[in-house]
Amino acid sequence: MFDLDRIRRDTPAAVSSIFLDSAGSSLPPDPVVDATVAHIRREAVVGGYRAANERMADLAAVKTSIARLIGATPSGIALSDSATRSWSDFFYSVPLTRGDRILLCQVEYASNAIAALQRATATGASVEFVPSDPSGQIDLAALENMLDERVRIVSLVHAPTNGGLVNPAREVSELAHRVGALVLLDACQSIGQVRVDVGELGVDALSATGRKWLRGPRGTGFLYVRPGLAETLEPPALDLHSAQWTGEREYQLAPDASRFEFWECSVAARLGLGVAVDYLLDIGIDAVQDAVSARAEHLRAGLRTVAGVTVHDLGDRRSGIVSFTVDGRNPTDVRDELAAKGITVTVSHRRSTLVDMNLRGLDSVIRASPHYFVTFDQLDELVASMHTGRGH
Numbered sequence: 001m002f003d004l005d006r007i008r009r010d011t012p013a014a015v016s017s018i019f020l021d022s023a024g025s026s027l028p029p030d031p032v033v034d035a036t037v038a039h040i041r042r043e044a045v046v047g048g049y050r051a052a053n054e055r056m057a058d059l060a061a062v063k064t065s066i067a068r069l070i071g072a073t074p075s076g077i078a079l080s081d082s083a084t085r086s087w088s089d090f091f092y093s094v095p096l097t098r099g100d101r102i103l104l105c106q107v108e109y110a111s112n113a114i115a116a117l118q119r120a121t122a123t124g125a126s127v128e129f130v131p132s133d134p135s136g137q138i139d140l141a142a143l144e145n146m147l148d149e150r151v152r153i154v155s156l157v158h159a160p161t162n163g164g165l166v167n168p169a170r171e172v173s174e175l176a177h178r179v180g181a182l183v184l185l186d187a188c189q190s191i192g193q194v195r196v197d198v199g200e201l202g203v204d205a206l207s208a209t210g211r212k213w214l215r216g217p218r219g220t221g222f223l224y225v226r227p228g229l230a231e232t233l234e235p236p237a238l239d240l241h242s243a244q245w246t247g248e249r250e251y252q253l254a255p256d257a258s259r260f261e262f263w264e265c266s267v268a269a270r271l272g273l274g275v276a277v278d279y280l281l282d283i284g285i286d287a288v289q290d291a292v293s294a295r296a297e298h299l300r301a302g303l304r305t306v307a308g309v310t311v312h313d314l315g316d317r318r319s320g321i322v323s324f325t326v327d328g329r330n331p332t333d334v335r336d337e338l339a340a341k342g343i344t345v346t347v348s349h350r351r352s353t354l355v356d357m358n359l360r361g362l363d364s365v366i367r368a369s370p371h372y373f374v375t376f377d378q379l380d381e382l383v384a385s386m387h388t389g390r391g392h
Contacts (some may be wrong), residue, residue, distance in 0.1 A: 007373050014373040016383060019064060019344040023189055023321050024162065024370035025211045025218060028272070029279055035083065037216050043268070052267045059267065066222055067287065069277055070206070071197035076230070078223040078260035079270055083188040084111045086207035086223035089260045090184060091115055093233040094153050097126030097128065101151045102165065103143070103181075106132045106355045107160035110142035116155065125152070129355055136314025137167050144175050152180040152230035156203075156363055158196075162348040162357065162365060163323040164296060165315020166194060173202035182229075193292045193320045193371070195285050205229070210269075213292075213320070215262040216276035217269040225257045235260050278316035283372070291372035292320040298376055299368060302383035309386055312365055323348065323365040326386070331366045343382055 008014050009225045010029040019027055029037075034158045043051045052059070063074040080086045092115070095103070102116050106129050113127075130146060135138040138156065159166050161255045173183045185203040190196055191211025198206055206224040210216030225233075234253060235242060241263035243251045253259045280288060299322050303309050308327040326334055331347045338345055350357040357363070370379060 002283055002291065002372070004373070004375075007283070011373045014117060018369050018374070020368040020374065020382065021221045021344050021346045022193075022213055022215070022371040023367060024346045026213060026215045026371055027373070028215050028217065028276065030136070031275045031279060032216060032272045035275040036268045039268035039271050047258070048267065049390055055091065055267065055271060058274065062277070065156050065274055065277040065281065066224075067198075069281060070191070070224060071199045072224050073276065075256040075258075076225055078257040079265065079273075080221045080223060081219050081262065081265070082221040083186070083207045083209035084221075086221050087112060087116050087184065087186055087188075089155070089226065089235050089237075090092040090205045090207065090223055090233075091155070092119065092236040093260075094182060096120075096123040096125045096152055099127040099150060101148075102127045102225050103146060103151055103154045104129050105138045105156055106130065106359065107136075107138075107157050107162070107167075107353055108155065109157055109161055109186060109187075109188070109220055110352050110354065112155055112157070113354070130154075132314075132356070135316050136163070136165050137316060138172060140168065140171050140175065142174065142314075144174055144289075145168045147175060147179045147181065148178050148228070151176070151179055153182045153184060154165060154211075155186065156391040157186045157189075158323065159187075159194070160353060160356065161189060161321070161369070162353045162362075163315075164313035164319045164321040165189065166317040166319050166335075167315075169201040169203055169316075173204075177202070183297075189319065192280060192288070194289050198226065210273040210276060214273070214276050215264075215371070216273040219269045222273075223257065224261050225260070225322075230257045230259060231255060237262075239263055292370070294316065294320050295370040295372070295374055295376065295379060296320045299370060299382070302379060303386065306383065306386045312360070312362065319355055320369055320371070322368045324368075325362070325365055331364045338382070340384065341385060343385065 063077040067074045115129045131139045131142045174310045176183045182204040185206045187206050187208045191208040211218045211221030242259045243253045246252045312323045345368045
């Protein structure tokens, strides 16, 4: 149930300041902080092994909660330390040979693009970028024309880091599957702010982080792999959790997505992630999606009234990320001056989304990402600050 008063009581910093960086690393609610800190304190009393053994059922429940959130089964979830780790572990497990093709979107995140370029160099595969359409989202007609039996994997960023749009994942999956290509969805910026159902979207794999819109601890993330696919792939690195040593020269991979996990982890952080997901499920993803969308649109409308401010968000469907620039001002200076007033935003630089930013002639943008715990009055304060000095 969406109870803004309760939510803000659970997030004291959301009351004492104006926090607009949930696309970077959001404010965890008190129940997440309490669960994480409590486990660390328990480790200090009985040691990490015993403390973890006491929470085995709760650790297993983290996957159950994530599966419920995204419409999956727990066996299809692998826990990790980040979205990048999850994305890379899956990507590097997909066999590639000379002549194979990797398709990226123009809003591809730098970490994904670097990994793709590295593998292309090592295997003789090629990397190609699917153009964006005039709305800014992936051009489905162009994608259809580029697809053939040599395409092994299509990487799609669901919501880019540098601006507010949501790409059409289901349509991409339908096109890619016609030629047998896999679809890897980077849901780093969509999980926790929009409804994501892996069955409806039809993606083969999905990577996500805990620290952004899920409001979980840093150092957490997860990978989803569709049923039947995980057992056909071998991750590039294994340990005694992802596989078993069955003979002197033999090992056996875990039968499900847990083959993408390592044994060592922050148990406290994973327990905190589980609480964060349950917190979201208690509020309801549809209520969160509506609240985030309303706040982002309210902020965009307000910023458009400020002389010298340009809002750069594209797409037919918008995310909670609001990107803008101020004429004649360095975005980092604007960010720092707003921080001095108790308003937290961040800057997205060209190096993070090189192709898209180059095509749009942008070097960097100010990024504001209001989550559901932000009030409309707080958004109006940001707009008023921009009116009075354009960030001064």
